[in-house]
Amino acid sequence: MSTDLVEQAKKSAAYKAVDENFPESAKVVGIGSGSTVIYVAERLGQLRNKSGFVCIPTGFQSKQLIIDNGLSLGSIEQYSNIDIAFDGADEVDTDLNLIKGGGACLFQEKLVAIASKQFIVVADYRKRSPSKLGIQWTKGxxxxxxxxxxxxxxxxxxxxxxxxxxxxxxxxxxxxxxxxxxxxxxxxxxxxxxxxxxxxxxxxxxxxxxxxxxLFTDITTKAYFGEENGQVGVLTK
Ligand SMILES: O=C[C@H](O)[C@H](O)[C@H](O)COP(=O)(O)O
The missing domain is CATH 3.30.70.260 (ACT domain)
Known part of the structure; x- marks a missing residue:
């Protein structure tokens, strides 16, 4: 499996998820953790109105992503109503249930996710289960x-x-x-x-x-999967 292919899949999913879902009117945006959400922060950092919204991190790495991309940093204590949040996942089932926490950030991620009106998942093709959780992600x-x-x-x-x-x-x-x-x-x-x-x-x-x-159940609005062929698949309820 080529690392370049996986990396490109992550980037395509993240860019498309931002481009299709980021509301012009968004004032508060949740930023997840992991290697895929890096591209979400990168894309948000390219927006012309990037000083018009505040970003809520889900951990140390996420905070650094916000700062490094020139985005405004806020906290969940200040902003407990979030317009939209983007995050990665270790596995997504066909009902949009997730396993998360492979990078040890699950608690703050869930806090931000449940505080968000829309929760958008970004992932590469390896994360998509053909049915239930526990098939693709076998680490527990x-x-x-x-x-x-x-x-x-x-x-x-x-x-x-x-x-x-x-x-x-x-x-x-x-x-x-x-x-x-x-x-x-x-x-x-x-x-x-x-x-x-x-x-x-x-x-x-x-x-x-x-x-x-x-286990993130009944939280996800949509999941974007970067596929091996360069396309991006979308799973919606
Ligand atoms: O604790 C880490 C998070 O739940 C990540 O969002 C998850 O592990 C997916 O990370 P990655 O995008 O690196 O596959």
Whole structure:
């Protein structure tokens, strides 16, 4: 698989999503996290009226994207009504449910997403599931947790039917677990193919110590997929 092809797919999806959805009247815009949304920020930075709206970040990387592209930075505390938000996804099912959090940013992403009138997903062709979640993205559902609850939650997730539960590690970049922008830990819990994402999200969310899950259900307005052939596919409810 060519890296150039994937990169071009991300860029095409992001540019088209901005061009087709960004309202001239938008005053508050949510900016997601990850490698695809880089192109959203780039495109927004090319707009003539870029000083006419404020951008709400979903984490450290997102904040840097806003600054680097000459956009105005605001906060969710100042602006809790967002006109439109753009974000990436790790997997999108045919009902526009998502798995997010592969880059450890899911909590702030969900806060911005649910505060937005329109939530537009941008992704490359590898993220599109032919049916349910858990088919394309097999690393598990990312779950942000309060650090000292990880052992208990790990057991609880197995009780809920998880096949594999991993406390995400920093790898060669950090000895020990990944720490999120909110100073929490992340668990990746593999449930295989997810028949009912709303039910699974609810069950996990009820566990003591869980801050948020990477299952985004009933939030997405549209998803843009950069395809291998250079086209962009759009999925709408
Ligand atoms: O935590 C990270 C976010 O949920 C990202 O939006 C997601 O992982 C997709 O990222 P990318 O665009 O790099 O595939």
């Amino acid at each position: 559902v990312p779950i942000e947790i309060v650090p000292n609850s990880y052992a208990k939650i790990t057991n609880d997730l197995y009780d809920l039917g998880a096949k594999k539960v991993i406390l995400r590690q920093g790898g060669s970049s950090k000895a020990g677990p990944v720490v999120t922008d909110n100073n929490n830990f992340l668990i990746d819990a593999d449930f295989g193919e997810i028949a009912d994402p709303v039910k699974l999200h609810t069950q996990i969310k009820l566990l003591v110590g869980v801050v948020e899950t990477g």
